[in-house]
Amino acid sequence: MRRRETTAVQLLQWHLDRVARLNPALNAVVVLDAERAMVRAREADAALARGELWGPLHGLPMTVKESFDVPGLPTSWGLPEQRGNVATHPALAVQRLQNAGAIVFGKTNVPVALADWQSFNPIYGTTNNPWDVSRVPGGSSGGSAAALAAGLTPLELGSDIGASIRNPAHYCGVWGHKPTWGVVPMQGHQLPGMECIDSLDIAVAGPLARSAHDLTLAMDILTTPLAAFGPLGWLPVSWRDAGLPAARMRVAIVADDTCAETDASVRGAIEALAAFLRERGLAVSESARPVDSAELWQTYVHLVRAASGSHLNDADYADAQRRAAAHAPQDQSFAAWHWRGFTLGHRDWVHHDEVRAKLRRLWAAFFEQWDLLICPVATTPAFAHNQQGFRWERMVQVNGRPQPSTQSLFWAGYPGLCGLPATAVPIGLSGDGLPIGAQIVGPVFADPMCLRFARWLETEYRGFVAPPMARAA
Numbered sequence: 001m002r003r004r005e006t007t008a009v010q011l012l013q014w015h016l017d018r019v020a021r022l023n024p025a026l027n028a029v030v031v032l033d034a035e036r037a038m039v040r041a042r043e044a045d046a047a048l049a050r051g052e053l054w055g056p057l058h059g060l061p062m063t064v065k066e067s068f069d070v071p072g073l074p075t076s077w078g079l080p081e082q083r084g085n086v087a088t089h090p091a092l093a094v095q096r097l098q099n100a101g102a103i104v105f106g107k108t109n110v111p112v113a114l115a116d117w118q119s120f121n122p123i124y125g126t127t128n129n130p131w132d133v134s135r136v137p138g139g140s141s142g143g144s145a146a147a148l149a150a151g152l153t154p155l156e157l158g159s160d161i162g163a164s165i166r167n168p169a170h171y172c173g174v175w176g177h178k179p180t181w182g183v184v185p186m187q188g189h190q191l192p193g194m195e196c197i198d199s200l201d202i203a204v205a206g207p208l209a210r211s212a213h214d215l216t217l218a219m220d221i222l223t224t225p226l227a228a229f230g231p232l233g234w235l236p237v238s239w240r241d242a243g244l245p246a247a248r249m250r251v252a253i254v255a256d257d258t259c260a261e262t263d264a265s266v267r268g269a270i271e272a273l274a275a276f277l278r279e280r281g282l283a284v285s286e287s288a289r290p291v292d293s294a295e296l297w298q299t300y301v302h303l304v305r306a307a308s309g310s311h312l313n314d315a316d317y318a319d320a321q322r323r324a325a326a327h328a329p330q331d332q333s334f335a336a337w338h339w340r341g342f343t344l345g346h347r348d349w350v351h352h353d354e355v356r357a358k359l360r361r362l363w364a365a366f367f368e369q370w371d372l373l374i375c376p377v378a379t380t381p382a383f384a385h386n387q388q389g390f391r392w393e394r395m396v397q398v399n400g401r402p403q404p405s406t407q408s409l410f411w412a413g414y415p416g417l418c419g420l421p422a423t424a425v426p427i428g429l430s431g432d433g434l435p436i437g438a439q440i441v442g443p444v445f446a447d448p449m450c451l452r453f454a455r456w457l458e459t460e461y462r463g464f465v466a467p468p469m470a471r472a473a
Contacts, residue, residue, distance in 0.1 A: 001048065001058065001059050001060075002048070002053075002058075007041075007045045007059075008040075008041040008042075008044040008045050008048075008058075008059030008060075008061070008103065009038065009041045009042055009045055011041075011059065011060070011061055012037055012038060012041045012061040012103065012105060013038075015061050015105070015151075015152060015153060015154070016032075016034055016105070018150070018151055018152050018473060019032070019106070019152050021473055022130075022150050022151075022152060022469065022470070022473055023147075023152060025128065025133055025469070026127060026128050026130055026133070026137075026146050026147070026150060026152075027109060027124070027125055027126060027127050027128065027143075028108055028109060028127050028128075028130075028137070028142075028143040028144075028146035028147040028150065028152060029063060029106045029107070029108055029109075029143065029147055029152055029153070030066060030106075030107060030108065030109045030124040030125075030127075030143060031066065031073055031074060031106055031107035032105065032106045033070070033072070033073060033104065033105055033106055033107075034105060034106075036072070037061060037103050037104065037105035037106075040103045041059060041061070041103055044058060044059035044101065044103065045059065053101075054099075054100070054101035055099060055100035055101040055221075056100050056101065056217060056220075056221065057097060057100040057101040057102040057155075057217075057221065058100075058101035059101060059103065060101060060102050060103065060154065060155065061102075061103050061104075061105050061153070061154070062097070062102050062103070062104060062105070062153055062154060062155040062156065062157075063104065063105065063106045063107060063108050063144070063147055063152070063153040063156055064091075064094055064097075064104055064107055064108070064144075064156065064157040065107065065108055065110060065140075065141050065143070065144050065156070065157060065158045065159060066078070066107040066108060066109060066110045066124075066143070067110055067114055067140075067159060067189055068091040068093065068094050068107075068157060068159075068188060068189050068205075069087035069089060069090055069091040069094065069188040069189070070087055070090055070091070070094055070104055070107065071087050071088055071089060071090055072086065072087070073086065073087060073107060074086050074087075074107075075087050075191070076121075076123055077110060077112070077113055077114055077191060078109075078110050078111060078112040078113065078114075078120075078121025078122070078123055078124065079112060079113060079121075079123075079191075080122050080123060082191055082192075083123055085191065085192060087188075089188065090188060091185075091186075091187060091188025091189050091205075092185040092186075092187040092188055093157055093184055093185055093186075093188070093189070093205045093222055094157065094188065095188075096185075096221055096222055096224070097157065097218070097221060097222070100221045102155070106153075107143075108127075108141070108142075108143030108144045108146075108147050108153075108156065109121070109124050109125075109127040109142060109143030109146075110139065110140050110141070110142070110143060111139045111140050111142070113308075114139075114140035114159070114161075114164060115140065115308065116139045116140065116391065117136065117138055117139045117140075117142075117162075117163075117167050117378075117391075117405065117408065118136040118137075118138075118139050118142065118385065118386075118387065119136070119137055119138070119139045119140065119142025119143055119146075119168075120385075120387060126385065126387075127142050127143045127146055128146065128385075129146060129171060129172060129382050130146055130149045130150040130172065130467040130469055130470060131149070131172065131173065131382065131433065131434055131435060131467040131468075132382070132432075132433075132434065134384055134385065135171075135382040135383060135384055135385065135434070136171065136382055136383060136384075136385055137168055137171055137172055137382070138167040138168030138169075138170065138171035138172065138382065139164060139167065139168060140158075140159070140162075140164040140168075141156070141158030141159065141160070141164050141165050141168045141176070141208060142168045142171075144156040144157075144158045144165075144168060144208050145158075145168030145169055145171065145172035145174050145176070145208055146168070146172055148172065148174045148208055148209065148210055149172040149173055149174050149210075149466070149467055149470065150466075150467065150469065150470045150473075151466065151470045151473070154209075154210070154214075155207065155208075155209055155214060155218060156207065156208040156209070157205065157206075157207060157208075157218075157222075158176065158205070158206060158207070158208050159186075159189055159203065159204065159205045159206070160176075160178045160203070160204050160205075160206060160416070161198075161200070161202055161203040161204075161304065161307070161416065162304060162409055162412045162413070162416065163178075163377060163378070163408075163409070163411065163412030163416065165177065165178050165204075165206050165208060165424065166178055166377045166412070166422060166424040166437075166439050167377055167378055167408075167412065167424075168208070169208055169377070169424035169425075169426075169437055170377035170378055170381075170424055170426075170435065170436070170437030170438075170439075171378075171381065171382035171434075171435065171437075172382075172435060172467075173426045173435030173437070173464070173465060173467065174208055174209065174210055174426065174464070175208065175209050175210065175211060175212050175214070175215050175423070175424060175425055175426070175454065175458075175464075176206065176207070176208040176209075176215070176423070176424040177206045177207055177208075177215045177219060177421070177422075177423045177424070177447070177450070177451065177454075178204055178206050178415070178416070178421060178422045178423075178424075178439075179204050179205075179206045179219065179222075179223070179421055179447055180204075180228070180419060180420065180421045180444050180445050180446075180447055181201060181202055181203075181204055181228075181419030181444075182201075182204075182228040182229040182230060182419070183223050183226065183227070183228050183237070183445075183447070184204060184205045184206060184219075184222045184223060185205070185229070186198060186203065186204070186205055186229075189205060194311065196310075198307075200303055200304060200306070200307035201419065202304070202307075202416055202417065202418075202419050203307075204419075205222070206219070206222070207219060207222065210464045211458060211463075211464060212423070212425065212451060212454035212455040212457070212458045213455055213458070215423065215451060215454065216448075216451045216452075216455065219447060219451065223447075226238070226239070228445075237445060238445070239445055239446070239447065239448050240442075240443060240444070240445040240446045240449070241446060241448040241449055244371065244449070246452055246453045246455075246456035246457075247280060247281065247282065247456065248282070249282060249283075249371040249372055249449070249453060250282070250283040250284075250285075250369070250370045250371045250372075251277055251282055251283065251284050251285075251370065251371065251372050251373070251374060252284075252285045252286075252288040252289075252290075252366075252370045252372070252373045252374070253270065253271075253273075253274045253277075253284060253285065253286045253373075253374050253375075254286075254289065254373065254374070254375040254376075254414075255267045255270040255271055255274070255286065255375070255376065256376075257293050257410065258293070259293045259294055259297045259407075259410045260297075260376075260379050260407045260408060260409075260410035260411060261379060261398055261399065261403065261407075262376050262379045262380075262398070263379060263380045263381075263397075263398045263399055264399055265380070265381060265430040265431060265436060266376050266378070266379065266380065266381070266430075266436055267376075269427050269428040269430075269436040269438070270374065270375075270376060270427070270438055271286075272427075272428065273374065273427050273438065273457075273461070274286060274374075276461060280460070285370070288366070288369070288370060290362060290363050290366035290367075290373065291359050291362045291363060291366075293410070295355060295359070296359055296413060296414065296417060297410050297413065298332075298337065299352050299355045299356055299359070299417060300409070300410075300412075300413030300416070300417040301334065301337040301338065301341055301409070301413070302337055302340065302341040302344060302348075302349075302352050303341070303344075303349070303352050303353070303356065303417070304341070304413065304417075305337070305338055305340075305341025305342050305344070306341050306342070306344040306349055306352075308341075308342065309341065309342030309343060309344070312342065317342075317343070320339055320342040320343050321343045323339040324336075324339035324340050324342065324343045326339075327339065327340070333392075334392045334404060334406050334407075335390070335392055338390075338392070356417055356418065359417065359418055360418045363418050363420065363443070364443065364444075367442070367443035367446075371442070371449060372440055372441065372442050372449065372450065372453055373415075373440075373441040373442075374438050374439070374440055374441070375411060375414060375415075375438065375439055375441065376411050376438060376439070377408075377411055377412075377424055377437050377438065377439050378408040378411055379396070379398050379403060379407055379408045379411070380396050380397070380398055380403075380408070381430045381432070381434035381435065381436055382434055382435070383396045383405065386405075391404075391405055391406045392404040392405070392406040396408075411439070414441070415439065415441040418444075419444060420441055420442065420443065420444060421441070421442050421444070421445075421446060421447040421450050422439040422440065422441045422442075422450065423439065423440045423450040423451055423453075423454045424437050424438070424439050424440075425437055425438060425439075425440060425454050425457055425458070425462075426462060426464070426465070427457075427461070427462055428462065429465075435465075440453050440454055440457075
């Protein structure tokens with residue numbers, strides 16, 4: 001646009017035309033705001049003709065996850081009772097993107113209450129994966145990743161507490177960044193009556209894109225001014241970044257774990273990446289481990305479910321209490337953890353939070369020896385749609401054996417429990433032709449290091465590959 005090779009109006013219309021052609025098969029963009037967006041695009045072109053530049057995203061059309069407030073558009077989180085909730089003010093993250101010149105022309109689909117690695121709900125229906133419409137796009141930013149991969153939008157804004165940015169990026173073959181907790185504002189990513197946006201201190205907002213370079217640009221915008229939210233409110237912070245080139249970073253690789261066995265397709269792709277890094281002369285370890293996996297897994301499930309349970313109504317909370325009581329104390333199944341977490345008492349919550357504090361210390365010590373850690377995002381590539389029963393009752397095939405789909409949450413909590421930054425990057429395709437990603441994890445406030453390494457991999461190892469349906473269109 002700045003070189004006058006295209007205009008904001010032309011770029012918006014191009015994406016609207018793709019939405020019209022491809023979205024019926026995907027159902028990724030579920031709210032359109034085309035008329036207001038076109039007015040804004042004309043204003044962007046007129047401003048540029050006058051020599052006015054709104055910012056680094058001047059005139060760029062984009063979509064955002066349905067859970068972010070955009071004035072005049074619904075924010076329902078897929079909940080029927082919130083169908084009529086129309087925002088009057090923009091989420092602060094949305095406002096920062098708009099202040100940089102972006103034009104929001106629609107919103108993308110989510111699971112009910114943002115609580116699934118599939119994206120379906122009774123308001124908007126089911127979103128499909130553009131690589132194979134019989135499979136899920138991930139969640140909860142599933143519509144975001146599907147729209148990006150299919151070329152319906154050039155940039156997206158998602159959120160993440162259980163890999164809700166990283167998981168869809170992995171399933172759809174795009175990039176996504178889960179920031180260090182607290183550096184991207186979450187105001188305007190809540191339903192009416194929710195004053196405590198993040199009762200666990202791990203939920204984040206962050207970008208998804210078709211390039212690590214675009215992620216970096218979006219993160220610069222979303223974190224300006226750079227501050228972190230804590231017990232005393234917003235305080236200035238600095239990035240942890242010594243400017244080390246990607247090719248000189250020390251990288252630990254974790255391709256598998258007994259807590260969440262990964263499929264050979266995922267493990268093989270990560271091992272191939274490890275071999276590439278060694279060939280390029282990087283210091284690589286496939287044996288270094290930061291924390292006790294079983295301790296982290298149990299702590300993450302209980303605390304993340306406690307955060308979810310805090311917003312249950314009285315009837316649902318009472319039902320959760322009954323279900324928790326039905327499990328014997330020695331029962332260590334995911335279902336038992338799930339219901340106990342939903343109804344966790346304060347004393348037990350503090351116990352788990354003490355463990356989390358110890359894990360933070362261990363992660364910090366680990367990153368004194370290693371600059372980054374690379375690990376899976378999930379145990380498998382995208383799985384077939386399955387909307388029946390509880391999530392732990394839905395099975396996926398891992399190395400020829402059934403595994404509860406919830407087992408993949410282990411990899412969500414691996415960096416997520418302690419608020420670490422993690423960049424999801426595509427690294428290959430499975431034998432079935434499905435995308436496989438990995439997450440690049442760094443110490444707190446080392447987001448620039450994760451993103452710099454992702455940009456290097458994009459250039460030196462693997463760039464964006466569009467799904468066949470997008471190439472055909």
